[in-house]
Amino acid sequence: MSYDHQKIEAKWQERWESEKVFRATEDPSRPKFYNLCMYPYPSGALHQGHIRNYTFGDLLTRYKTMRGFNVLSPMGWDSFGLPAENAAIESGVNPRENTEAQIVTMTRQIKQLGAMYDWDRELASHHPDYYRWDQWLFLQLFERGLAYKKEAPVNWCPKDQTVLANEQVVDGACERCGTIVEKKNLAQWFFRITDYADRLLDDLDQLDEWPDRVRTMQRNWIGRSEGARFTIAVAGGDLSFEVFTTRPDTIYGMTFCVLAPDHPLVGSLIEGSENEQEAREYIAASASATEIERMAEGDKTGVFTGRYALNPVNDQQVPIYVADYVLMGYGTGAIMGVPGQDQRDWDFAARYGLEIIRTVEPPPRWEGEAYTGEGPTINSGFLDGLEQMGAKERIIEWLEEKGIGLGTVQYRLRDWLISRQRYWGSPIPMIDCPSCGLVPVPEDQLPVLLPDVKDFAPKGQSPLATADEWVHTTCPACGGGARRETDTMDTFVDSSWYFLRFTDPHNERVAFEQENARYWMAVDQYIGGVEHAILHLLYARFITKVLSDMGLSPVTEPFSRLFTQGMITLGGAKMSKSKGNVVDPLELFASHGADSLRLYHLFMGPPTDDAAWDTNGVEGTSRFLDRLWRVVTETDGFEGPADPELVALAHRTAKKVTEDIERFVFNTAIPPLMTLTSSLIEATQAGIDRQTFDQVVEFLVKLLAPMAPHISHELWERTGHGTMLANEPWPEWDPELVAQATVTMVVQVNGKVRGRVEVPADISAEDAERVALGLEKVQGWVEGAEIRKVVSRPPNLINFVVG
RNA sequence: GCCCGGGUGGCGGAAUGCAGACGCGAGGGGCUUAAACCCCCUUGAGCCGUUACGGCUCGUGUGGGUUCAAAUCCCACCCCGGGCACCA
Numbered sequence: 037m038s039y040d041h042q043k044i045e046a047k048w049q050e051r052w053e054s055e056k057v058f059r060a061t062e063d064p065s066r067p068k069f070y071n072l073c074m075y076p077y078p079s080g081a082l083h084q085g086h087i088r089n090y091t092f093g094d095l096l097t098r099y100k101t102m103r104g105f106n107v108l109s110p111m112g113w114d115s116f117g118l119p120a121e122n123a124a125i126e127s128g129v130n131p132r133e134n135t136e137a138q139i140v141t142m143t144r145q146i147k148q149l150g151a152m153y154d155w156d157r158e159l160a161s162h163h164p165d166y167y168r169w170d171q172w173l174f175l176q177l178f179e180r181g182l183a184y185k186k187e188a189p190v191n192w193c194p195k196d197q198t199v200l201a202n203e204q205v206v207d208g209a210c211e212r213c214g215t216i217v218e219k220k221n222l223a224q225w226f227f228r229i230t231d232y233a234d235r236l237l238d239d240l241d242q243l244d245e246w247p248d249r250v251r252t253m254q255r256n257w258i259g260r261s262e263g264a265r266f267t268i269a270v271a272g273g274d275l276s277f278e279v280f281t282t283r284p285d286t287i288y289g290m291t292f293c294v295l296a297p298d299h300p301l302v303g304s305l306i307e308g309s310e311n312e313q314e315a316r317e318y319i320a321a322s323a324s325a326t327e328i329e330r331m332a333e334g335d336k337t338g339v340f341t342g343r344y345a346l347n348p349v350n351d352q353q354v355p356i357y358v359a360d361y362v363l364m365g366y367g368t369g370a371i372m373g374v375p376g377q378d379q380r381d382w383d384f385a386a387r388y389g390l391e392i393i394r395t396v397e398p399p400p401r402w403e404g405e406a407y408t409g410e411g412p413t414i415n416s417g418f419l420d421g422l423e424q425m426g427a428k429e430r431i432i433e434w435l436e437e438k439g440i441g442l443g444t445v446q447y448r449l450r451d452w453l454i455s456r457q458r459y460w461g462s463p464i465p466m467i468d469c470p471s472c473g474l475v476p477v478p479e480d481q482l483p484v485l486l487p488d489v490k491d492f493a494p495k496g497q498s499p500l501a502t503a504d505e506w507v508h509t510t511c512p513a514c515g516g517g518a519r520r521e522t523d524t525m526d527t528f529v530d531s532s533w534y535f536l537r538f539t540d541p542h543n544e545r546v547a548f549e550q551e552n553a554r555y556w557m558a559v560d561q562y563i564g565g566v567e568h569a570i571l572h573l574l575y576a577r578f579i580t581k582v583l584s585d586m587g588l589s590p591v592t593e594p595f596s597r598l599f600t601q602g603m604i605t606l607g608g609a610k611m612s613k614s615k616g617n618v619v620d621p622l623e624l625f626a627s628h629g630a631d632s633l634r635l636y637h638l639f640m641g642p643p644t645d646d647a648a649w650d651t652n653g654v655e656g657t658s659r660f661l662d663r664l665w666r667v668v669t670e671t672d673g674f675e676g677p678a679d680p681e682l683v684a685l686a687h688r689t690a691k692k693v694t695e696d697i698e699r700f701v702f703n704t705a706i707p708p709l710m711t712l713t714s715s716l717i718e719a720t721q722a723g724i725d726r727q728t729f730d731q732v733v734e735f736l737v738k739l740l741a742p743m744a745p746h747i748s749h750e751l752w753e754r755t756g757h758g759t760m761l762a763n764e765p766w767p768e769w770d771p772e773l774v775a776q777a778t779v780t781m782v783v784q785v786n787g788k789v790r791g792r793v794e795v796p797a798d799i800s801a802e803d804a805e806r807v808a809l810g811l812e813k814v815q816g817w818v819e820g821a822e823i824r825k826v827v828s829r830p831p832n833l834i835n836f837v838v839g
Numbered sequence: 840g841c842c843c844g845g846g847u848g849g850c851g852g853a854a855u856g857c858a859g860a861c862g863c864g865a866g867g868g869g870c871u872u873a874a875a876c877c878c879c880c881u882u883g884a885g886c887c888g889u890u891a892c893g894g895c896u897c898g899u900g901u902g903g904g905u906u907c908a909a910a911u912c913c914c915a916c917c918c919c920g921g922g923c924a925c926c927a
Binding site for chain 1: 840841842843844845850851852853856857860861862863864876877894906907908909920921922923924925926927
């Protein structure tokens with residue numbers, strides 16, 4: 037008989053909630069643990085990715101609670117965003133009502149998983165008492181010069197008359213109507229994250245409990261490179277342009293220059309040139325291609341402008357090209373082409389028959405194309421013989437002396453565009469006054485409430501612009517008529533500080549009280565999908581640093597330890613609604629129960645890796661829990677002897693499970709629990725005494741409590757305990773019982789296993805050798821041959837090398 | 840094209856000096872009037888032996904290398920997945 041999971045799970049969910057077992061209160065006498073899963077977008081239903089995330093998080097909440105930590109594990113909603121707005125456009129449903137209904141549904145489902153949160157701290161970013169502080173945050177950045185407005189292009193669908201997110205642009209066309217997307221310039225708000233580029237980069241070194249993979253991605257995203265900027269004159273006239281290079285030491289190898297197609301100088305360069313027509317066609321073609329298309333195309337194409345540039349070091353004339361492998365958005369939008377030392381330049385030079393000069397001596401027998409490694413500088417006048425670093429320093433000095441350039445640092449990171457021409461977001465608290473200009477809304481007038489609008493259909497401007505009464509306001513500075521900003525904020529702004537709000541979620545006076553933030557921050561464990569490895573995590577780090585500079589955040593880094601989980605696949609593809617390969621968690625709650633599902637998620641593979649879904653696996657973990665249920669509830673008549681070996685196994689299991697949880701590797705924590713259960717079943721069939729049984733069951737139930745909490749709590753109660761298992765201490769193991777008196781030593785001859793023998797755990801090398809050579813089978817392999825070497829690793833292994 | 844991961848039985852995976860733990864699936868058997876549930880046995884490939892559930896060889900994408908010893912470390916290549924803003 038399998039246990040009645042429906043009834044038991046409902047019973048314990050009700051008790052945990054009504055007894056507020058996981059409510060967190062500030063208590064300086066206990067060590068704190070702030071455990072946070074990335075707050076979800078309320079999409080309407082839990083999917084397996086959520087289940088995986090909250091199973092890991094809840095395991096940790098429960099484990100750390102049993103280890104005596106004061107655990108804060110809050111839950112909230114990233115409830116502004118595009119899907120609710122799209123639903124409003126398509127079916128007219130009100131975004132607020134729709135979102136709130138979805139939150140109700142998902143809350144119920146999270147509770148069905150048995151995942152415990154301090155629901156008293158629940159927050160949702162679409163609530164005015166939350167986004168009021170988004171607006172406050174915006175004003176702080178504005179005051180510090182970290183928020184500014186400038187023109188920037190957006191994706192514009194001319195047919196739908198609306199701005200599109202990158203996600204809504206598919207192959208250069210509007211995903212809804214297929215119209216080719218255009219670029220359109222709009223004045224938009226930015227956060228000056230580039231001011232923090234160096235600190236965001238340097239502080240990655242402190243984050244030694246983050247995955248290296250994520251740190252590498254952030255490092256590459258910020259993309260600091262040291263090099264030089266200098267001016268290159270165009271031959272025959274007074275035009276010039278600036279280039280940036282990381283390899284100024286290779287300047288003598290410059291055999292051409294390239295400008296980006298949208299470089300402002302291009303028009304005047306090609307005007308009247310013999311190649312003008314061809315160049316214009318090329319530029320027009322590259323403007324219509326999306327960046328992705330340009331990337332996908334392997335070949336580097338370009339067109340000669342008909343003009344020449346002068347190399348500042350030797351006045352050599354080199355041709356100037358326009359090519360779309362150079363981007364206006366990075367550096368100066370112009371480069372010096374050095375094919376000898378750069379593979380992309382090599383490819384370009386090879387295609388257009390341009391000269392190639394090596395300025396770095398490659399190693400002997402070098403057969404590659406561009407050589408990007410170290411070596412002595414050659415063919416380079418006064419730089420000859422210098423190594424890369426020395427040559428760089430020397431040429432930068434020279435450029436600076438001549439006043440045509442300077443050593444500089446270039447970042448790949450761009451400022452954060454936070455304006456969205458959308459309804460369902462936090463309104464930007466600014467007012468545009470015809471006489472005073474851009475005026476911030478005074479803090480005491482926050483929140484700027486999101487107005488109700490009737491029609492969400494796009495009409496060429498932000499839906500907020502249609503709320504006439506809301507838009508027309510008075511200027512806080514001069515009292516004259518003025519207009520409100522109608523853009524809303526990127527939802528990444530909401531999520532860049534919510535972890536701070538969780539420390540003091542209901543405060544109406546300030547965003548969060550210092551004392552609370554000091555107690556709880558930083559987040560000790562942050563858990564979420566790797567898709568947030570760059571943007572969300574970088575923005576949260578940036579805002580935390582800004583708040584720290586303001587003296588408000590007690591930490592400069594928000595997340596001490598980061599865990600990124602793998603995604604769930606089925607049939608070789610990511611499980612997703614659009615692919616139609618989802619397995620609904622609700623059905624599994626009903627058929628097998630939350631505990632079986634949780635256990636399967638923990639068991640199915642390493643938490644960091646993608647995992648292939650197999651519903652049969654839930655069957656397996658469910659069978660395991662059934663076996664445990666039966667042995668605990670159905671065993672009677674304890675006439676047998678004590679079983680110290682079984683008790684020792686329980687202690688060893690406790691050690692292994694604890695170590696695996698600490699390492700965040702859950703899939704290997706479960707087999708020992710299965711083995712211990714099987715051993716207990718065998719032992720009860722043979723007959724054991726009550727004390728052995730009780731001891732082993734206590735270990736099992738407690739070790740399983742964070743993984744399969746419902747059945748564990750029920751068994752704890754049924755074995756005569758009146759306490760709440762969640763608050764019981766984590767089991768301690770006895771080191772003496774864990775230590776094994778004897779171990780199996782492997783005996784190898786020439787690296788092949790030829791025998792095994794039980795030996796004392798503290799055996800000496802000499803004794804190990806004697807025992808091993810005493811084995812009949814081993815003798816067969818070594819006799820008649822000379823033992824040339826003995827590699828002894830007592831007590832686990834010994835290897836005889838014979839020949 | 841560039842960057843980051845990863846290739847182990849029929850499948851998910853375990854193993855950092857014993858390859859295949861644990862689970863799934865498959866095959867066989869038991870229980871049952873029957874089925875489900877449950878329980879037991881077998882399950883990388885090939886071979887030898889069967890008095891011995893004993894032994895031998897091969898085997899972790901491919902080819903090399905280092906080592907007493909390589910799934911694990913190094914080099915080259917192939918394939919799969921993910922990311923991308925051709926970042927000078």
